Every structure is written in C-alpha cells, then in structure tokens.
Amino acid sequence: MKQVFHAPQLETKYCELGEDLALKDCQIEGYASLFGARDQGGDTVARGAYEASLGRGRAVKMLWQHDPGRPIGVWDEIREDGRGLYVRGRILAEVQAGREALALLEAGAIDGLSIGYRTVRAEKAEGGRRLLEIDLWEVSVVTFPMLPEARVQPADAAADALAQDLAEAFAAARAVLA
Numbered sequence: 001m002k003q004v005f006h007a008p009q010l011e012t013k014y015c016e017l018g019e020d021l022a023l024k025d026c027q028i029e030g031y032a033s034l035f036g037a038r039d040q041g042g043d044t045v046a047r048g049a050y051e052a053s054l055g056r057g058r059a060v061k062m063l064w065q066h067d068p069g070r071p072i073g074v075w076d077e078i079r080e081d082g083r084g085l086y087v088r089g090r091i092l093a094e095v096q097a098g099r100e101a102l103a104l105l106e107a108g109a110i111d112g113l114s115i116g117y118r119t120v121r122a123e124k125a126e127g128g129r130r131l132l133e134i135d136l137w138e139v140s141v142v143t144f145p146m147l148p149e150a151r152v153q154p155a156d157a158a159a160d161a162l163a164q165d166l167a168e169a170f171a172a173a174r175a176v177l178a
Helices: 051-055 095-109 157-175
Strands: 008-014 026-033 044-046 062-063 068-080 084-089 112-125 126-143
Touching: 026 112, 044 051, 051 112, 051 126, 062 095, 068 095, 068 126, 084 095, 084 126
Parallel strands: 044 126, 062 126
Antiparallel strands: 008 112, 026 084, 062 068, 068 084, 112 126
16 A cells, blocks of 8 residues: 655755756746656656646746745746646846846856645655645746756757657557557
8 A cells, every 4th residue: 555645845846957058038948847757855756746736727936046035037838748847937137136047047157946836645655755746836946956857948959848749649649559
C-alpha cells in the first residue's frame, strides 16, 4: 500500500535558466518544472500534477526571489505539456525589482526559476516524494536553482519542444493503428 502525504505548507522549487536564457523585449519563457526529473530535494513531479491548480483560473504570480512584496511581472501563459510546466511571461521594467531582475538576468548573474506551491497529494518514492497534485502559487526568478534540467530557453526551443510532442503523439497513434 502506498502512503500518501498531505502537507499544507507552501514549498518552493528552483530550476536553472543556464546559458539558454531567453530575454526578448523583457519576455522570458521556458520550463519551470520537468516531469519525471528528480530535483536536489529528492522530489519528482508527476504528469498532471498542476492540472487542477491551473484549471482554477487563478493568476500565478511572477515574483523576485519568492518575495510576495516584490512582484516583477506577469505570466502570460502557464501550461502543462508532455515535458513539464511551460511558462511565458513579461518582466516589467517599470517596476524597480523588475529592472533589477532584467539587469541581473542579462548579465548572467541570476539564472534560476523557482516554483512556489503547496503539496496537495504526494506519495513516498525512493529518495524523496512523487508529487501527484500541486497547488501552484507563483513562479519566481531566483539566484539558486533546485532543478538544473529545467531552463528558460530561446523561443525556437519552445517550438522545437512542441514539434517533439507532436511527433511523439503521431508515433503513438501510428503504433495503435498498426
């Protein structure tokens, strides 16, 4: 029997932006979370973990270093796809913290994204937890990433990921029809 944990506290996870940093007209995009990738805390996010939270229609905040007093922009798109949690948004240069974030991102001094969430459902997994349902509150630009494989990427890479998802779907459909 699997043990399911229910934890009410807000948690945060980080991911690295890395060399693929995509900044164009104050816009950033990429993956804030990758399904099946174990983070440095031992947690792995399951496909569909964000579905209920995103379905509520509540705006997920873009914060600077998880500080609720320092919003730096807006997320224009947040969605789950076959790879993970994709985010696309705008850092607002009109906001002091937004200007700071942009300057540090452009200089390469800051290279992380982080999710702020509450675990709704999880199960114990080898070396950590498998997160089954997450209530997503915010995605922050941060200094230290928790999940090195998840990165902000150039716009072309997002299109490549979509093309890869479509290719996988078509391959699966061909296998079913064969």
